[in-house]
Amino acid sequence: MRRSIVRRCYATAGGYVFAKSAEEIAREQGLSRVARLASNENPSPPSEATIAAGLSALKEGNRYPPARQEAVVDALRRVHGDHAFLLGNGMDGVIETVVRTVVEPGDRVVISTPTFSFYGLAAAAQGAEVVEVPREPDFSVDPTKFIEACRGAKLAFLCTPNNPTGDVVPVEAVRKILDGIDCLLFLDNAYIEFSDADYRPLMQEYDHLIEGRTMSKAYSLAGVRFGYAFVPEWLAPHLEQAATPFAVNCVALAAAEAALADQAHIDEVVAHVRQWRERFMTEIPFPVAPSEANFVLIDVAPMTGDEAMERLAEGGVVVRSCRSFPGLEDRYIRVCIGADWENELFLEKVRDLQ
Numbered sequence: 251m252r253r254s255i256v257r258r259c260y261a262t263a264g265g266y267v268f269a270k271s272a273e274e275i276a277r278e279q280g281l282s283r284v285a286r287l288a289s290n291e292n293p294s295p296p297s298e299a300t301i302a303a304g305l306s307a308l309k310e311g312n313r314y315p316p317a318r319q320e321a322v323v324d325a326l327r328r329v330h331g332d333h334a335f336l337l338g339n340g341m342d343g344v345i346e347t348v349v350r351t352v353v354e355p356g357d358r359v360v361i362s363t364p365t366f367s368f369y370g371l372a373a374a375a376q377g378a379e380v381v382e383v384p385r386e387p388d389f390s391v392d393p394t395k396f397i398e399a400c401r402g403a404k405l406a407f408l409c410t411p412n413n414p415t416g417d418v419v420p421v422e423a424v425r426k427i428l429d430g431i432d433c434l435l436f437l438d439n440a441y442i443e444f445s446d447a448d449y450r451p452l453m454q455e456y457d458h459l460i461e462g463r464t465m466s467k468a469y470s471l472a473g474v475r476f477g478y479a480f481v482p483e484w485l486a487p488h489l490e491q492a493a494t495p496f497a498v499n500c501v502a503l504a505a506a507e508a509a510l511a512d513q514a515h516i517d518e519v520v521a522h523v524r525q526w527r528e529r530f531m532t533e534i535p536f537p538v539a540p541s542e543a544n545f546v547l548i549d550v551a552p553m554t555g556d557e558a559m560e561r562l563a564e565g566g567v568v569v570r571s572c573r574s575f576p577g578l579e580d581r582y583i584r585v586c587i588g589a590d591w592e593n594e595l596f597l598e599k600v601r602d603l604q
């Protein structure tokens with residue numbers, strides 16, 4: 251009985267794949283510190299002002315957060331202009347709310363693989379039929395194939411810059427897709443701050459587009475959990491109705507508000523990433539996919555992703571094996587740009603893999 255009440259999609263092993271913890275690897279290898287390059291996090295802690303805002307909000311942690319989050323929405327408007335926004339417990343929370351709002355059991359949801367796994371997991375949780383459209387051998391998205399797969403679908407996900415490949419879908423290709431589909435398109439812009447692309451103007455032209463963002467990457471708030479999305483005006487009240495009440499906690503609201511006002515922190519972070527991305531592209535002795543994100547995808551063949559990951563872990567560097575990404579051959583690792591010492595250590599150890 252106990253077992254039989256669990257839904258089929260959760261009855262067997264699977265789900266989100268977490269990177270091996272740095273603490274675990276340090277213990278296994280007997281090392282005092284390891285380079286944490288597996289989760290695309292920001293190596294810089296939040297700024298002093300952001301920390302102070304979060305601490306101060308915690309002092310009122312006995313109260314529920316405000317029902318209308320005007321302060322953080324005002325901060326978003328100061329950065330992005332006047333839009334309708336959906337907030338969430340990380341972008342993962344935003345994705346969950348969007349899926350819950352529009353997907354009925356049996357509805358078709360389209361994803362372009364290889365990509366971030368949570369779209370498929372969130373859609374499956376809602377009983378969707380998930381359709382995967384493989385990217386081209388160079389990882390680009392063919393708009394015609396994508397449009398074709400979206401026929402009869404309710405919702406489609408497109409990640410740009412894409413995790414784990416790092417490449418950007420050109421704005422014109424996204425426009426072509428939007429012109430060709432009837433369903434809602436969720437554009438995941440988790441890494442947009444590290445790229446030159448800007449899809450925000452499309453929000454003015456299309457009312458079947460959502461652009462998701464997170465403060466987990468460029469804004470140094472992965473552990474605080476704050477994500478948001480630009481949403482069409484007509485959809486906003488329905489999303490609000492479907493969202494979990496008080497999904498964004500008071501510390502996250504205050505920290506996000508302060509971090510959004512701190513452009514200097516972002517400029518510094520982005521400059522650091524761009525500089526190291528250049529060095530990674532030229533100094534890694536394996537093929538590296540061109541990246542506009544804070545990570546690179548490395549083809550370690552003839553090794554498998556797991557082999558390379560394990561050998562790097564022995565040297566005190568934690569990276570992500572891409573074995574678990576559907577639609578990607580088992581010969582890739584994903585490595586994010588960390589602090590200077592972490593990147594130097596990685597470059598040294600990756601040379602030893604040859």
Ligand SMILES: *Cc1c(COP(=O)(O)O)cnc(C)c1O
Nearest residue numbers: 340341342366413440464466477
């Ligand atoms: C990290 C990541 C997210 C999730 O971000 P959170 O805000 O931490 O939930 C969403 N999409 C992609 C592609 C990511 O890599």
